[in-house]
Amino acid sequence: MADLVQLAKDVISACAQGDFGGALDVADDKFAAALPEPMLGETWRQVTRNAGRFVKFTGERQYHHLLGPVKVVFVLCDFETKKLEIEVSFRSDKEQLVGLAFLTPGFE
Numbered sequence: 001m002a003d004l005v006q007l008a009k010d011v012i013s014a015c016a017q018g019d020f021g022g023a024l025d026v027a028d029d030k031f032a033a034a035l036p037e038p039m040l041g042e043t044w045r046q047v048t049r050n051a052g053r054f055v056k057f058t059g060e061r062q063y064h065h066l067l068g069p070v071k072v073v074f075v076l077c078d079f080e081t082k083k084l085e086i087e088v089s090f091r092s093d094k095e096q097l098v099g100l101a102f103l104t105p106g107f108e
Contacts (some may be wrong), residue, residue, distance in 0.1 A: 016044075051082040057077055
């Protein structure tokens with residue numbers, strides 16, 4: 001079984017390096033069709049326009065969804081001007097990426 005925290009960090013690192021295809025290497029077909037490489041790239045560019053360049057990982061937490069085979073990893077990240085929590089969801093039975101969301105932690 002893969003370390004999903006590390007897998008989530010690998011997805012984020014690939015995005016930070018501009019390797020959006022690499023970030024989607026672990027995605028299931030449905031997610032990759034819904035958020036193809038060009039859209040993921042534009043989404044990341046919007047995030048970095050708002051928060052600045054990715055700097056480092058500062059924490060993580062995870063949970064297993066009770067109603068389905070989904071495990072979610074929340075990775076706290078420092079960007080140049082903001083802290084963001086990136087929610088990376090995986091199908092736990094296949095360890096495939098099925099969701100990605102960019103959140104502002106707390107009520108900033």
